[in-house]
Every structure is written in C-alpha cells, then in structure tokens.
Amino acid sequence: MLAPVTTTAHDPYAALRLPDFRRLVSARVLYIIASQIQGVVVGWQIYELTNNPLALGLMGLAEAIPSITVSLYAGHVADSVPRKRIIIPAMIVLFLCSLSLFLLTKPAGRALFANQQVLEVPLYVAMLYVVLFVSGIARGFMGPALFSFMPQLLPDRALLSNAVTWNSTSWQASAVLGPAIGGLLFAQQGKSFAYGVDTGLMLVSLLLFLSIAGRPLPPREGEQLSLSESILSGVKFIFGHQIVLAALSLDLFAVLFGGAVALLPIFARDILHTGPDGLGYLRAAPAVGSVLMAIWLTYSPLRRGAGRKLLWAVAGFGLATIGFALSRSLALSLFLLFLTGVFDSVSVIVRSTLIHTHTPEYMKGRVSAVNNIFIGSSNEIGGFESGAAAKLMGTVPSVVFGGLMTLVVVAVTAWRADKLRKLETGTK
Helix, strand or coil, X not given: CCCXXXXXXXXXXXXXXXXXXXXXXXXXXXXXXXXXXXXXHHHHHHHHHHCCHHHHHHHHHHXXXXXXXXXXXXXXXXXXXXXXXXXXXXXHHHHHHHHHHHHCCCHHHHHHHHCCCCCCHHHHHHHHHHHHHHHHHHHHHHHHHHHHHHHHHCCCHHHHHHHHXXXXXXXXXXXXXXXXHHHHHHXXXXXXXXXXXXXHHHHHHHHHHHHCCCCCCCCCCXXXXXXXXXXXXXXXXXXXXXXXXXXXXXXXXXXXXHCCXXXXXXXXXXXXXXXXXXXXXXXXXXXXXXXHHHHHHHHXXXXXXXXXXXXXXXXXXXXXXXXXXXXXXXXXXXXXXXXXXXXXXXXXXXXXXXXXXXXXXXXXXXXXXXXXXXXXHHHHHHHHHHHHHHHHHCHHHHHHHHHHHXXXXXXXXXXXXXHHHCCCCCCC
C-alpha cells in the first residue's frame, strides 16, 4: 500500500504532483477537446443540412438515450471490473466514432458505409445520428469508470478536494479550447479537416489512458448483492442522502431548462449573424467563465455557506441565460454566456465534492452512473427540450422560458431542501 503523500493544506498543486493523475488529466483534456470539436462541427453540419431547430435537439437525444439506457448497468460494471478495463474499450469505440465522422466527409468513406459516394440528405443526417448513438453508449460506460478511477490514483484522501477541483478546472479549460478550435478549423479548413483533428486527439488520448497503471478494485466491505440489487443500489444511496439528492436535482433541472447550448447554431447564424468561428466562440464562452472560477476556487475553496452559494449560483445562471436570450450584440452575448459558466462552475465543484466525499469507494461507479443520468444526460435531454421548445415557441422565447424555470427550481429547492440551504462546506 502506498504511503500517504506529505502535503500542506494550502498546496494548490498537490494532486498534479502525482504522475498518473497528470496522465489522467492530460488524457481527459484531449478527449474533451476532441468531443467539443466534434460537437461544434456536427451541430453546424446538421443545422446546415436541415435548417430545423428540432434536428439540433435530436442530436442531444441521440446521445442521451443510449447513455441513460446503459448507465445503471455501467455503474455496476465499474464496481465489478477494474476500471481501466472499461475506460480503454470505451475510448476505442469513441475513436472509431470520430474516425467514422471523418470518413463520412470523403466520397470513398461514404461508399464504404453506404455503397454510394453521394448520400441523400436524410440518409446522411441519419448516419450522423447513428454515430452519435454509438458514442452515447461508449460515454455511458466511460463516465462511471472514469469518475471512480480518478480517486484510486490518489494515495491520500486529503488530496481528494484538490483533485476534484483540478479535474473540473481541466474539464472547463478543454471545453474552452475545444469549441473555439472546432469553430476555427471548420471555418478555415472545412469539416473534413476538423474531424481529422478530432480523430487524432482521440487516438492520443487513448494512448495516454493506456500508459496509466491499472488499479485493483477497492474491497466491497462485505457487500453481497444480486445483479438487480447492485444495479439499483446507486439509486437507493442517492435517494437516501438529502443533500446529495438536492444538489443533483438542482443541477438537473437547471441544465434541463436553462441551457441554451443546443440552440447556439441558431443564435450564431440567425440572431447574431456570425459564422462557424463565431459559433465556436459562443460555445467556448461559458467554459472560459467556468475555468476562471474553477481556478479561483482552487486557491480560495468554498469553506462557509456552500449551500447558500450554490443556490445563488444557479439563480445567477438562470438570470444570465435570460439576458443572453434577449441580447442582440455578439459581445454582450459572449459576456452573458461567460457568466453562465462562472455560476455553473460553483455548482459542478460543490456537487462533485459532495459525491466523492459522501460515497464509499466501492460504490462510486454505481453512484456516478446515477449522477450521469441526473447531470450528464440532462445536457443532451436539455438539448432536445431546447430544440422542441424552440420549434413550438420560437428560439428566444424558449430560452427565456428556460431561464425562468431555472429560477423557479432554485426557489423550490431552497424552500424544500433545508439541509442543502444550511450546508456550510462540501466535505463531511
């Protein structure tokens, strides 16, 4: 057993001093940048082909349905099989999905998939959805395995809070770079080149994950459950903890109603009158705010009033979303999206810290799977909700409605979840 790392309470780089943790963060950064490039290009491509807001919403649904379907079983697997054995196959599938999107931009590639070099628009769009569907399955398995693998790389539990913050910071930093890179590559070099970069980054990420030493599963402390009981145990655990449940519910409904990311291609082209590069900046703006706030919280972690600050942050997210919907200036829209990222970062870090500190190691895969259903898939389902609402109500009214619903969710949570409201710190 490794000896605890000697560190000080104020060392902001403690987790980054561990080689395997650095490799994990680097692999995750490349994987997320690749995914964000892919998201920008596929979103613009589908809207360009269909001119239909609902088609953008279906993009999210194509990934969310398989991810939700496999999540609970994936959590059980992550607590039953060494986590690296799940991460590597999932990354191989994601690499192949990126490669497929690249090949579909080439006549030879289209002939390989459909035996014809020129595809009708409905068939082409359907094939894009199929690739997203398969990637959703891989992400459904990847999420719980990666979430529960990260703490195993830490020889000292005292490093957990620092590791969670850096994990979030690296995610947000890569989410800043990915959309901007994707938009610029698409605008200047075309979708084929952008998908090629996406594929290359996925491959390098896979190689980095392969370089991390595997870890055995933590002992299950006498847990003896059937398959069905094991699959459902993560759900029972979360519903038995009011603070964790309230934090997850708050984030779920805020993302479900308040997100406007799925509609950014419409705002970029039809409302703000910019191109793919502008779309990349719009996609990156929330992540810029998130990463700056995450860095701030690395040096000044939340120690007092974490629950109240979480509620105020989600309320701020809703207000900034409403402002973005009403803006007709690209600069103002970028600033308001930046603010949504600032507020969202507080929620992400508080929620992640709560789950990691309150969940036993041997259950983290299953609990992470429920978190993935609550939060991860809510982004995609929120995208579908945004697309459907935009189709029914119009783009701007649908986003204003989503922001207002976020404020309602905050008010109800503050009223009903007194333990979260009174929470002083994210740790036990």
